[in-house]
Amino acid sequence: xxxxxxxxxxxxxxxxxxxxxxxxxxxxxxxxxxxxxxxxxxxxxxxxxxxxxxxxxxxxxxxxxxxxxxxxxxxxxxxxxxxx
Amino acid sequence: xxxxxxxxxxxxxxxxxxxxxxxxxxxxxxxxxxxxxxxxxxxxxxxxxxxxxxxxxxxxxxxxxxxxxxxxxxxxxxxxxxxxxxxxxxxxxxxxxxxxxxxxxxxxxxxxxxxxxxxxxxxxxxxxxxxxxxxxxxxxxxxxxxxxxxxxxxxxxxxxxxxxxxxxxxxxxxxxxxxxxxxxxxxxxxxxxxxxxxxxxxxxxxxxxxxxxxxxxxxxxxxxxxxxxxxxxxxxxxxxxxxxxxxxxxxxxxxxxxxxxxxxxxxxxxxxxxxxxxxxxxxxxxxxxxxxxxxxxxxxxxxxxxxxxxxxxxxxxxxxxxxxxxxxxxxxxxxxxxxxxxxxxxxxxxxxxxxxxxxxxxxxxxxxxxxxxxxxxxxxxxxxxxxxxxxxxxxxxxxxxxxxxxxxxxxxxxxxxxxxxxxxxxxxxxxxxxxxxxxxxxxxxxxxxxxxxxxxxxxxxxxxxxxxxxxxxxxxxxxxxxxxxxxxxxxxxxxxxxxxxxxxxxxxxxxxxxxxxxx
Numbered sequence: 001x002x003x004x005x006x007x008x009x010x011x012x013x014x015x016x017x018x019x020x021x022x023x024x025x026x027x028x029x030x031x032x033x034x035x036x037x038x039x040x041x042x043x044x045x046x047x048x049x050x051x052x053x054x055x056x057x058x059x060x061x062x063x064x065x066x067x068x069x070x071x072x073x074x075x076x077x078x079x080x081x082x083x084x
Numbered sequence: 085x086x087x088x089x090x091x092x093x094x095x096x097x098x099x100x101x102x103x104x105x106x107x108x109x110x111x112x113x114x115x116x117x118x119x120x121x122x123x124x125x126x127x128x129x130x131x132x133x134x135x136x137x138x139x140x141x142x143x144x145x146x147x148x149x150x151x152x153x154x155x156x157x158x159x160x161x162x163x164x165x166x167x168x169x170x171x172x173x174x175x176x177x178x179x180x181x182x183x184x185x186x187x188x189x190x191x192x193x194x195x196x197x198x199x200x201x202x203x204x205x206x207x208x209x210x211x212x213x214x215x216x217x218x219x220x221x222x223x224x225x226x227x228x229x230x231x232x233x234x235x236x237x238x239x240x241x242x243x244x245x246x247x248x249x250x251x252x253x254x255x256x257x258x259x260x261x262x263x264x265x266x267x268x269x270x271x272x273x274x275x276x277x278x279x280x281x282x283x284x285x286x287x288x289x290x291x292x293x294x295x296x297x298x299x300x301x302x303x304x305x306x307x308x309x310x311x312x313x314x315x316x317x318x319x320x321x322x323x324x325x326x327x328x329x330x331x332x333x334x335x336x337x338x339x340x341x342x343x344x345x346x347x348x349x350x351x352x353x354x355x356x357x358x359x360x361x362x363x364x365x366x367x368x369x370x371x372x373x374x375x376x377x378x379x380x381x382x383x384x385x386x387x388x389x390x391x392x393x394x395x396x397x398x399x400x401x402x403x404x405x406x407x408x409x410x411x412x413x414x415x416x417x418x419x420x421x422x423x424x425x426x427x428x429x430x431x432x433x434x435x436x437x438x439x440x441x442x443x444x445x446x447x448x449x450x451x452x453x454x455x456x457x458x459x460x461x462x463x464x465x466x467x468x469x470x471x472x473x474x475x476x477x478x479x480x481x482x483x484x485x486x487x488x489x490x491x492x493x494x495x496x497x498x499x500x501x502x503x504x505x506x507x508x509x510x511x512x513x514x515x516x517x518x519x520x521x522x523x524x525x526x527x528x529x530x531x532x533x534x535x536x537x538x539x540x541x542x543x544x545x546x547x548x549x550x551x552x553x554x555x556x557x558x559x560x561x562x563x564x565x566x567x568x569x570x571x572x573x574x575x576x577x578x579x580x581x582x583x584x585x586x587x588x589x590x591x592x593x594x595x596x597x598x599x600x601x602x603x
Contacts (some may be wrong), residue, residue, distance in 0.1 A: 001095065017301035030305075035313040036405040040412060042293065043285045047231040051239070054092045077301065 003059025005050075011066035012049030016042055018073040025080050090240060097236040102447060104229035105440040106473045107213065107222060111284070112440065113477055114210035116433025119418055119426045120566070122166045124203035126559050127544070127566040128488055129170075132551050137171035140187040142332035149174045150361055152190050157361040158322075162332070163197075164354050167559070173197075200498030202488045205506075206481065211288065214503070224288030231281040238274065241267055258591070259449040266442040269435050276432050277439075283416040313405040316397040317357075317385035320365040327364040327389040332356060338391045339370035339384035348374035348382070348399035364389050373419070374399060379410040380419040437474075444470040452595055459596045467596040468517045468525070475529040476513025478577065480506040482537040485570070489540055523588035523599045530581035534574045541570030 020038045024031025031038065049066070056062035117124065131138065137145075142162065150157045153176065160176035173186040175197070185193035198204060205214065212219030241248070249271055253260045270277070286293070298306035330338075336353050343351035350373075357369040366388030373380055382398030383406075397406045414420040418429035448463045448470075487505035491498040517525045545567045552560050588599035 001092065004092075013296070014300045017297050020297075021301040030309065032309050032312060033404055035309055036408045036412075039294075039297075039310075040282065040286065040408060042297070043228065043231060043282050047228070047235060050232060051093075051096075051235050054096060054236075055089055074301075081303075 001054075004053045004056060004062045007056075007059060007062040007066050008050030008053030011063065011070055012046050012053065015066060015070050015073060016045040016049055018070070018077055019045065022073060022077055022080065025077070085239070085242075093236040093239050097233050097240055098447060100229040100233035100236065101440070101443045104226035104233065105443055106469070107226040108230055109437050109440045109474050110213055110477050111210055111223060111226070112433050112436035114206050114481065116430045116437065117481070118203070118207045118210045119429045119433065120569075121203045121207060123562045123566050124206065125201060126167075126562045128202045130548070130551070130559050130563050131167075131170065132555075132559075133492075135170060137186040137188050138165070140171065142172060142336075145172055145174065145187050145190075146332055146358075146361075148187065148190055149185075153178075158359065160358050160361070162356045162358070164356065166354065196499075200488075200491075200502070202484060202498075202502060205484060205499075205502050209477075209481070209506070214506070220288050221292070224285055227281055227284035227288060230277075231285065234270075234274070234277055234281055237270055241271070245271060259446065262442050262445055262449065266439060266446060269439050269442075273432050273435055277436065279415045280436070283412050286412070287416070313403075314409055316383040316395065316406055317359075317367055317369045318394050320360070320367055322360040323364045325364040326362055327366070329361060329366060329388045330368075330386075330391045332368075335368050335386050335388070335391055336370055338386055338393065339372065342384045342393045342396050343372060343374065343382060343398040346382070346396055346399035346401040348377055350375045351382070351398065354381075358388065361388060367394065372398070375422065376420075378414050378420050379407040380414040381410045382406075441470065441474050444474075448596060456594055459594075464522065464596055467522050469514075471522070471526045471529060472514035472517035473510075475526070475533060476510040476517075479513050479529060479533040479536065480509040482533055482540060482570075483509040486536060486540045489544060521599070522596050523584065526597070527581050527585045527588065530577050530584060534577035534581060537570050537577060538574035541567045541574065544570075 020042060024034060024038050027034055053062045053066060056065065129135075142164075146162065149160070153160075156176040156178065160174055162172055162174050164172050171186040173184055174190070175182065175184050177183070178193075181195060183193040183195060184197045208214045208216075212223055215222075238245070248264070248267060253264055294306060294310065298304060302309070335356070339353065340351045352374075353370050353372040355371040357371070359367045359369075361368075367385055368388045369383050369385045371381060371383050374382060377399055379399070379402050382396075382402065384396050384398060385394040386392060387394055397403065402410070411420075418425050421428075444466060448467050451460060451463045453459055483505035484502040487501040488498055491501050513529050516529060519525075520528070544563070548560070548563055548567075552564060584597070587597050591598060593600040
């Protein structure tokens with residue numbers, strides 16, 4: 001329980017952050033025109049990830065899946081920014 | 085959903101609710117009253133009792149300010165009163181920190197905006213338990229936990245959500261009735277609770293969240309982007325050439341004209357921001373409130389020298405960023421509607437407070453030993469803390485109203501008096517809850533809250549009776565409304581005290597709420 005809880009808090013936070021950044025980058029002009037709505041989405045997204053973490057069968061699985069999702073999302077962000 | 089996952093969500097719901105419940109009870113009870121912030125301010129200082137500087141023209145205030153404080157003319161604000169019966173005041177940053185002054189205070193300004201303002205104190209309890217910064221972060225974390233409790237609560241009840249929504253099983257099983265009431269309030273007011281959880285977390289944790297997002301995913305560019313997103317006035321460098329400024333009244337008239345051309349029906353200015361006052365490039369921003377729109381507030385920026393409109397962010401001329409920023413504020417505080425909506429928000433706030441109180445009661449009831457008079461220690465402690473904090477908060481807020489009422493007759497600093505009354509009564513209620521039998525403490529504390537609330541309302545009605553009879557103006561109507569609401573709340577507390585007493589005497593004796601349990 002604690003393991004999944006920590007996975008949701010610690011890995012959910014950067015994942016929610018980078019997903020919003022990716023969304024803003026996809027909107028063009030760094031998404032500046034949509035920044036406030038994106039910030040409003042941050043807490044619902046983080047909460048969804050924290051709740052989602054409890055649906056995993058074990059803490060190890062939660063850490064592996066959320067960790068991989070983070071790695072992929074940060075990679076996608078790096079490619080989006082440096083591939084231009 | 086698998087049974088094991090459902091059980092996990094039950095645990096998440098219980099613990100998130102228990103940890104955040106007390107802070108959220110204070111937030112909701114004080115928040116419900118905060119919806120009528122301006123009415124409480126009028127109740128404290130009705131114009132027929134004291135209204136210094138209320139009729140000083142804005143131009144006289146600004147002229148005297150720039151003469152006495154020439155260094156501050158680069159950047160200062162003027163807070164406009166919500167009605168004609170109160171005074172406008174200037175706000176600026178001096179070398180010693182923030183300064184505030186109405187016309188007669190300009191030579192010796194204050195370092196607090198309005199020390200002793202009861203409505204501001206109730207608001208501070210709502211947003212930070214009255215504890216700056218640390219309390220704000222505690223409330224922010226409580227809001228995040230509240231979001232978790234909401235989502236997990238909905239997931240638990242999802243299988244029976246529709247069939248149980250209107251079920252109110254009044255019968256011998258009291259726990260079932262409390263559970264039905266808890267679920268019904270939670271589900272029916274869910275959209276509002278989602279709004280409060282999301283906006284509450286963002287308002288309270290804004291600074292650390294922005295810093296963390298900037299560091300994790302925005303490559304240090306977030307602060308710049310954010311400043312750009314919410315900027316509503318052009319930045320013009322000072323020219324160094326002096327110019328005669330338009331009067332504040334003329335600028336307000338121009339701003340209103342520009343605002344009303346942006347698809348809003350009203351525009352009531354509440355704040356003006358002056359940059360480089362007296363310079364040819366001076367910029368004056370007028371912020372105002374519009375009814376019948378979700379983005380309640382808007383800004384019009386004008387050139388100080390000739391009153392040209394430089395930018396308009398009102399109604400249909402809001403950008404996506406500025407519009408959603410103000411919409412978030414409007415949704416949280418219920419400023420987008422009129423009086424009926426404010427009453428709805430008051431009802432929702434009180435219902436929310438009940439949600440957290442009933443959550444604790446359910447936790448206690450689930451752990452009740454049905455065949456023993458003695459109840460487990462943890463449920464006794466939880467019952468004591470619940471009545472101490474929850475009823476103590478209500479008692480303390482009524483005490484703060486009483487302290488403010490009395491301060492008109494006793495020479496004390498009203499800001500200190502209301503704090504001492506609130507925190508003193510809260511601590512006393514907790515001490516009482518821990519030293520008396522639980523059922524007795526609950527009845528006595530509810531009775532004391534009812535009595536004190538009714539006493540303040542009656543005393544204030546008596547004090548103002550002559551004014552009500554002579555001149556029934558809008559402020560008189562507001563003060564009467566606050567007093568009658570106090571009487572209604574007192575009646576509710578009295579009914580709760582009677583119900584708790586009946587439960588203690590005649591209910592199942594094997595419970596912490598029974599008078600038969602003397603520990």
